[in-house]
Amino acid sequence: MESSLFFGLSTMAYILAMVVYITYIGFRKKAIGVSATGLTVFGFAAQTLAILLRWKEFYQMSGLGLLRSIPLTNLYESLVFFVWCLILGYLIVEFRYKNRSFGAFVTPVAALALLFISLSGMSTQIEPLVPALQSNWLLAHVTLSFISYSAFALSFSTGLMYLVVTTKRGEGAYMFWTVTLGVFGAVLLAMVIDFIRFKGAGLAPGSEAFIKNFLFKSTYKNGETSVRLLSYLATILIVFVTWRYGGALKKIIEGFKLQPATLDEITYKSVAIGFPIFTLGSLIFGAIWANQAWGVYWSWDPKETWSLITWFIYAFYLHARFLRGWRGHKISMVAVMGFVAVIFTYLGVNLLLSGLHSYGSQ
Amino acid sequence: MASKSNSISDKVWSFFSSIKLAIAIFALIGLTSIVGTVIEQQASYETNIRVLYHLVGRGLAPSAYRVLDALGFMNMYRSWWFLSLLVLFAVNLLVCSIDRFPAIWRIMHAPIKPLGAEKMMKMPIKAEFRLHVAPAAVESTALAGMKSAGFKAARHEEGDGAVELYAQKHAWSRAGVYLTHLSILIILAGAVAGILFGFKAMLNLPEGYSTNVVFSRSADLSDQEENSIRASLMGALDSAGGDIARAAQAANEDPAAFKKSMEQAGLIPLDFQVSCQQFQVQYYGQTDMPKAYRSLLTVIDHGKPVVSKWVEVNHPLKYKGVMFYQSSYGLVDDLSNGIAVLSVKPPDGQQAETERLKIGQSFQIPGTQETVRLAEFNPALAFDDSGKPITYSQMMTNPAVRVEITDGKGPGVSKWIAQRYPETWRLPDGSTVGLQDFWGVQYTGLQVRKDPGVWIVYLGCITLALGLVVAFFMSHKKIWIRIEPEQKRKGTRLMIAATSNKNRPAFERAVEKLALELEKGGK
Numbered sequence: 001m002e003s004s005l006f007f008g009l010s011t012m013a014y015i016l017a018m019v020v021y022i023t024y025i026g027f028r029k030k031a032i033g034v035s036a037t038g039l040t041v042f043g044f045a046a047q048t049l050a051i052l053l054r055w056k057e058f059y060q061m062s063g064l065g066l067l068r069s070i071p072l073t074n075l076y077e078s079l080v081f082f083v084w085c086l087i088l089g090y091l092i093v094e095f096r097y098k099n100r101s102f103g104a105f106v107t108p109v110a111a112l113a114l115l116f117i118s119l120s121g122m123s124t125q126i127e128p129l130v131p132a133l134q135s136n137w138l139l140a141h142v143t144l145s146f147i148s149y150s151a152f153a154l155s156f157s158t159g160l161m162y163l164v165v166t167t168k169r170g171e172g173a174y175m176f177w178t179v180t181l182g183v184f185g186a187v188l189l190a191m192v193i194d195f196i197r198f199k200g201a202g203l204a205p206g207s208e209a210f211i212k213n214f215l216f217k218s219t220y221k222n223g224e225t226s227v228r229l230l231s232y233l234a235t236i237l238i239v240f241v242t243w244r245y246g247g248a249l250k251k252i253i254e255g256f257k258l259q260p261a262t263l264d265e266i267t268y269k270s271v272a273i274g275f276p277i278f279t280l281g282s283l284i285f286g287a288i289w290a291n292q293a294w295g296v297y298w299s300w301d302p303k304e305t306w307s308l309i310t311w312f313i314y315a316f317y318l319h320a321r322f323l324r325g326w327r328g329h330k331i332s333m334v335a336v337m338g339f340v341a342v343i344f345t346y347l348g349v350n351l352l353l354s355g356l357h358s359y360g361s362q
Numbered sequence: 363m364a365s366k367s368n369s370i371s372d373k374v375w376s377f378f379s380s381i382k383l384a385i386a387i388f389a390l391i392g393l394t395s396i397v398g399t400v401i402e403q404q405a406s407y408e409t410n411i412r413v414l415y416h417l418v419g420r421g422l423a424p425s426a427y428r429v430l431d432a433l434g435f436m437n438m439y440r441s442w443w444f445l446s447l448l449v450l451f452a453v454n455l456l457v458c459s460i461d462r463f464p465a466i467w468r469i470m471h472a473p474i475k476p477l478g479a480e481k482m483m484k485m486p487i488k489a490e491f492r493l494h495v496a497p498a499a500v501e502s503t504a505l506a507g508m509k510s511a512g513f514k515a516a517r518h519e520e521g522d523g524a525v526e527l528y529a530q531k532h533a534w535s536r537a538g539v540y541l542t543h544l545s546i547l548i549i550l551a552g553a554v555a556g557i558l559f560g561f562k563a564m565l566n567l568p569e570g571y572s573t574n575v576v577f578s579r580s581a582d583l584s585d586q587e588e589n590s591i592r593a594s595l596m597g598a599l600d601s602a603g604g605d606i607a608r609a610a611q612a613a614n615e616d617p618a619a620f621k622k623s624m625e626q627a628g629l630i631p632l633d634f635q636v637s638c639q640q641f642q643v644q645y646y647g648q649t650d651m652p653k654a655y656r657s658l659l660t661v662i663d664h665g666k667p668v669v670s671k672w673v674e675v676n677h678p679l680k681y682k683g684v685m686f687y688q689s690s691y692g693l694v695d696d697l698s699n700g701i702a703v704l705s706v707k708p709p710d711g712q713q714a715e716t717e718r719l720k721i722g723q724s725f726q727i728p729g730t731q732e733t734v735r736l737a738e739f740n741p742a743l744a745f746d747d748s749g750k751p752i753t754y755s756q757m758m759t760n761p762a763v764r765v766e767i768t769d770g771k772g773p774g775v776s777k778w779i780a781q782r783y784p785e786t787w788r789l790p791d792g793s794t795v796g797l798q799d800f801w802g803v804q805y806t807g808l809q810v811r812k813d814p815g816v817w818i819v820y821l822g823c824i825t826l827a828l829g830l831v832v833a834f835f836m837s838h839k840k841i842w843i844r845i846e847p848e849q850k851r852k853g854t855r856l857m858i859a860a861t862s863n864k865n866r867p868a869f870e871r872a873v874e875k876l877a878l879e880l881e882k883g884g885k
Binding site for chain 2: 128221294305319324
């Protein structure tokens, strides 16, 4: 597989870019900033090439026609595409706002997602398509969905940064972001432990076995009540530590020299771009496709329902902003909650609930 | 919004137009929907009790189940309270839009007026500079610039010779958000039309069978009742050859009443017959992962076949508003009536011939003394460690027939022939017997739907997309350019003011460009 070489290159480039962006924030030397951008652009180019190569491989293997062979059919491929959209969105923001500091926040997300792929032993094989996925709507529905997810991811990070920079302990909004971040961290840690145990078990890679037998089994879903209790206590502890030392994070992000007003604006703009694309690509195209494949445009399956919940949250964001003039803490919290719903729609439904959609678990 | 009037209708109106109600409905729909994604909908007791074991523990699960069941959470998206929430949502959306629309309508239709220097400098986007060019020349450049930016300028001249050019565009874009609201109502109306005038049903149709009845879930019968009523009705129908009028007559019933009792048992009669001629599965290489599966369906209307179509996933068949979707497939219980379709090629390389025969039948290979007898059929042939044939799956994943070949002398040879493995088709004497199909043992699983509301829903989707584009990517823009002659310096004082209701920075850049052109033109 020639595409894997370029995937490797892009992962390396994003990890290096992350290091250089963080160095840049420390030293504020233009040369460092330029090289960080250069690395990101290089990683992006390599990733673009890799996706195109994989598309070609899939096309040659499946014999399904070019448009139906887009490599967006399993968790691995969709994560890669998500990272690609995120980096593209970030490069646009960097160019428009002439501010590199933000890269120190985005490249780690990209690098983490790609590392998550290689650590998890997620299946990177090109898999044959089940008949329901053999549709031209796949291209339109999935690409637009992920473009909107990436726009929402941007609004999440700027919204969160806004909260970190502008809140103090004792405020409700401070409580909100520290708890959100703490729970995020704890869940991520639990998953890392599961990965390590999964790797240790020496089973064949493949996300299905992992999700079924390992996910949260060493922590929240452990057979022993004491372990479960301990996991929840540890989560509370992590949340408490985030709450207690949230000020340190504030100092770091203040170093980015981003104006809160700029953060608020980027949050709004990302939502304003993501929302119509999400409505069209995820909800409308998804409904049309479902109607073609199963004869129902809406069946209240968990994936659809969670998409609708996500849609409601962002619709709320827009109405609160336009009709009630919400700004600052309140509106940023809504943006953060919106992305939590996005993550649940994308991963949670597959990992924790069942549905008609195939990627993730089947 | 909240008027001071105290009449009851005003109170009701302000209740439904309040943003607080909207938030409450959003939150209620969202939160209850979450419960509906955790509890598996319309699932068995065992499925959901297991879910509840995980969530609340073994002790509490049965009582939690009872509470949730009583509240309708086991089929919540069709429960009265969830549907009421959706109705409330629609009413709130409608009332909110009607409440706000007149004001927006007035803004959309208000003519733009000259502003005057003082007010211009209070606008969000503004610029001012002096040029050494006569006002008339500046005015013509400004007019050209406004025209190329898409503005049709009006002109106002004051007594002192000052000229103001002003224009607005895309005032109608303010209606975009109301178009999205209207679209959501259209979509909901389409959904209601589908529920009232359509149906959702299933049909498992074996190869070679035809029917004019499809099956849906009956609302108020238990499984047992449903099965027994269905069996008796289907029996009556079958003995009447599928003719509802005759079946009703035989049962001494009015045809309408007979139809009604069918519908109550979840049996939906169609105005025509549908038959499954053939069903095929194609696999990825030698794996058991299906690449495609399809059924050849024929519609028989008034005794005559009218349409034949290969139906596959994503490619349904439509007839008289009824859609047939390929959704699943499987093996029928009784495999003894299947027919093997064999292509036979004698050893001398003659043209292949097709033989169709049942288990136990035999045929002779042309030009030889050899007789081939079909001994048994295995839908998913595999061999265990001791070499004994087994059936490894519930599907027809590896159809194979065992044949016994004899030439009249000596003992015969027994051999398995598998459809997916042409290397098993060669007989010892050099002739080939290929298994093309084992017909009549698979059924095709079809979803059968009638939804006259789907076009209303699609219309709503289109207007929703249009409304979103207008609401998010277009804005109501206004621009004023004021040209004042400056007597002292024989030049011109130029002022530009502009505003837009959305995405102001982008419009600001466009205005800056225009200002730059005017400045250049004036040097």
